[in-house]
Structure formats: structure tokens, C-alpha cells
Amino acid sequence: MARRPPIVGRFTREEVGLATRNSGMPLEALRYDVTPAGLHYLLIHFDIPYADPAGWRLHVTGLVEQPASIDVEDLKKLPSRTLRVTLECAGNGRGQGTPRYPSVPWLEEGVSTAEWTGVPLAEILHRARIRNSARDVVFHGTDRGFDRGIEHNFARSLPPAEALRDEVLLAYAMNGAPLLPQHGAPLRLIVPRWYGMASVKWLQRIEAIDRPFDGVQQASSYHFRRAPGDQGEPCRLMRVNSLMVPPGIPDFYSRRRTVEPGASEIYGRAWSGAAPVERVEFSVDGAWQEAELEAQGPLSAWRGWRVQWNARPGERQLACRATDAAGNVQPLEPPVDLSGFGNNGIQRIPVTVRG
Numbered sequence: 001m002a003r004r005p006p007i008v009g010r011f012t013r014e015e016v017g018l019a020t021r022n023s024g025m026p027l028e029a030l031r032y033d034v035t036p037a038g039l040h041y042l043l044i045h046f047d048i049p050y051a052d053p054a055g056w057r058l059h060v061t062g063l064v065e066q067p068a069s070i071d072v073e074d075l076k077k078l079p080s081r082t083l084r085v086t087l088e089c090a091g092n093g094r095g096q097g098t099p100r101y102p103s104v105p106w107l108e109e110g111v112s113t114a115e116w117t118g119v120p121l122a123e124i125l126h127r128a129r130i131r132n133s134a135r136d137v138v139f140h141g142t143d144r145g146f147d148r149g150i151e152h153n154f155a156r157s158l159p160p161a162e163a164l165r166d167e168v169l170l171a172y173a174m175n176g177a178p179l180l181p182q183h184g185a186p187l188r189l190i191v192p193r194w195y196g197m198a199s200v201k202w203l204q205r206i207e208a209i210d211r212p213f214d215g216v217q218q219a220s221s222y223h224f225r226r227a228p229g230d231q232g233e234p235c236r237l238m239r240v241n242s243l244m245v246p247p248g249i250p251d252f253y254s255r256r257r258t259v260e261p262g263a264s265e266i267y268g269r270a271w272s273g274a275a276p277v278e279r280v281e282f283s284v285d286g287a288w289q290e291a292e293l294e295a296q297g298p299l300s301a302w303r304g305w306r307v308q309w310n311a312r313p314g315e316r317q318l319a320c321r322a323t324d325a326a327g328n329v330q331p332l333e334p335p336v337d338l339s340g341f342g343n344n345g346i347q348r349i350p351v352t353v354r355g
């Protein structure tokens with residue numbers, strides 16, 4: 001019945017503020033093939049714009065023969081496509097590390113899967129007749145704020161070859177319903193297989209330019225850097241990763257798990273931007289065994305896996321790791337990254353199996 005002692009220090013007020021604004025997907029929701037919209041994780045850099053869909057126009061500008069300004073109703077009349085897509089925030093896993101970069105302190109919950117409906121971006125770029133001289137295609141959101149002292153609208157770019165990939169969508173619906181304000185209503189980009197930052201929400205302008213885009217969120221943020229001053233490698237495809245539904249029941253405060261002894265099933269999901277998931281392994285106290293993979297659905301979405309576990313009483317540590325068809329395997333320890341990007345180190349769950 002003891003009360004928990006008070007805390008001095010630890011997470012900063014800024015991190016707590018970011019964590020409450022940018023909610024994660026509770027890991028028990030890994031059970032759903034498609035994450036219910038209200039359980040999908042959120043990452044919002046500035047404020048959620050108040051947008052009236054009736055007055056919203058998408059502008060297509062820059063190096064195009066036919067600049068356009070399209071409203072959402074007209075966009076909905078074009079041929080559409082629905083795709084199941086797993087999005088993961090590039091900063092997922094950042095909060096596990098110490099020292100850590102001051103940003104959203106995700107533990108592991110910055111990942112979800114939704115069914116996005118929209119017009120293939122290629123359709124719009126072909127209609128506007130994008131010029132061969134275009135080097136980069138920039139996607140501007142309406143949300144505005146400061147980051148690293150620079151005032152800007154959230155904006156990201158894709159090289160034309162990526163932008164013309166038939167999977168890339170201008171999405172106006174999520175899980176069969178109109179986009180919710182927090183997920184980019186009335187219009188957002190969806191870039192399957194890439195980390196989430198590429199999928200620009202509240203999309204208002206597409207601009208083809210003759211040079212690499214140098215906006216803050218493109219040229220400065222979202223780079224893998226091992227040491228201060230590194231030019232770094234841009235974050236693009238999601239690294240191979242996997243998670244399991246934490247078994248048993250949690251403690252309210254610590255979330256430590258208690259599990260009944262005997263036969264039980266562990267269920268989880270695995271994904272990779274580079275190639276299909278080919279293998280998942282599960283371990284108890286470091287002894288690895290093969291998990292059984294569910295049939296591969298759409299390649300842009302996570303893949304389910306399961307394993308039978310005969311839980312023996314005592315303190316146990318569970319872990320899982322995925323391998324993709326390109327031979328990428330999750331590392332046992334988080335990769336070194338100054339900003340905490342791309343942490344695909346294996347998930348470890350300590351549990352108490354009851355006697």
C-alpha cells in the first residue's frame with residue numbers, strides 16, 4: 001500500500017509537453033491489422049491548423065508546364081487508390097537512450113498502420129506536366145512555427161523519381177473516413193516505406209524546383225549523425241523493426257508485466273522499408289527461436305508474427321528481432337545516433353512469471 005516517493009528531475013517539462021501532445025500507439029494495439037484512427041500515433045511539430053475543407057486548395061507550382069490549383073472536391077473525382085501503410089516516426093525509440101536528444105521521448109510506440117485513400121501523386125504531377133529540369137519536389141504544409149530558431153512552414157521534399165512512385169498518395173481519407181484534423185485534414189501526402197516525416201500533413205502546395213530543397217526539416221533535421229558536425233545521411237526508408245504485444249498484465253505505474261505460467265501465445269508485428277520481412281525470432285533470456293510469420297499482406301504494411309511460449313516461473317526477459325529480404329537484421333543494441341533517429345534496436349520486455 002506504500003505510496004511512490006516523489007521524483008526530483010528526470011524528464012524535462014518540454015519533453016513531457018511533447019509526449020502528451022504527440023501520443024503513441026499503445027502496444028496492445030499491435031493486435032489490429034489496421035490501427036483504429038484514435039489509436040494511431042501522432043507527431044505534430046507546431047499547432048494543428050484549423051482548416052475548412054470547403055475553402056482548401058492544393059497549388060501545384062514551380063517547374064511545371066501547367067500550374068494548377070485544385071480543390072478537395074475536384075481531387076476526390078480523380079481515380080483513387082487505397083493502400084495499407086505502416087508509418088513509423090524516425091525518432092521512435094529515442095527516449096530509451098541516455099544521454100538523449102531533446103525532442104519527443106518515444107519509447108517504442110511511434111508506429112501504426114492505416115488505410116489511406118487518395119489520388120496517386122504521379123497523376124497530379126503528370127497532369128501538371130512536371131519539367132525534366134525538376135531536381136526536387138517540395139511539399140509545403142500550412143502549419144508554421146520555429147525550429148532551431150528558424151521560422152518556417154513544415155515542408156519536406158522528394159526527388160522526382162520517388163515522387164512519381166505509384167504508391168505515393170495525396171490522401172483525403174484514413175480508414176474509410178475523412179482525415180481527422182490531427183492527421184492532416186483535409187489533405188496529406190503519404191509516402192509508403194519512408195519514415196513518417198516524409199508524409200506531409202495539411203498539404204497546401206507542391207513545388208517543383210531546380211535544386212535540392214534546403215528547408216530546415218529537409219537539410220538540417222532528419223539526418224543520421226554519429227558525431228557533432230557530421231554532415232549525416234538523410235533519414236529515408238524505415239529500418240527493419242519489430243515489436244510484440246506485451247504479455248500478461250501491467251503494473252499501473254512501472255508497466256512491469258506479470259504473466260501466468262504455462263503455455264501462451266506471443267503476438268507481434270514486423271516491418272521494413274527496404275524489403276519484405278522474411279524472418280522474426282523471439283527470445284527468452286537470450287535463447288532465440290523462430291516465430292511463425294503470417295501471410296505477407298501489402299508490402300507497405302507490417303507483417304504479423306506469433307510464437308508459442310511455455311512460461312516458466314521466475315524473472316524472464318523477452319525480446320524479438322526481425323530480418324528483411326535484403327538481409328537487414330535488427331541490432332541487439334540501439335544504433336548510435338545523435339538525434340535518436342532510426343532506433344531499431346530490439347525490444348526487450350522484462351516479465352515476472354508467477355510461481
Ligand SMILES: Nc1nc2c(c(=O)[nH]1)N[C@H]1C(S)=C(S)[C@@H](COP(=O)(O)O)O[C@H]1N2
Nearest residue numbers: 041042043045089141154196197199200201
Ligand atoms: N505538416 C506537417 N506534416 C507532418 C508533420 C508535421 O509536424 N507537420 N509531422 C511529420 C512526422 S515527423 C510524422 S512521424 C508524421 C506523423 O503522422 P501522423 O501524426 O498522422 O501519425 O507526420 C509527418 N507530417
Ligand SMILES: [Mo]
Nearest residue numbers: 043089090196
Ligand atoms: Mo516523425
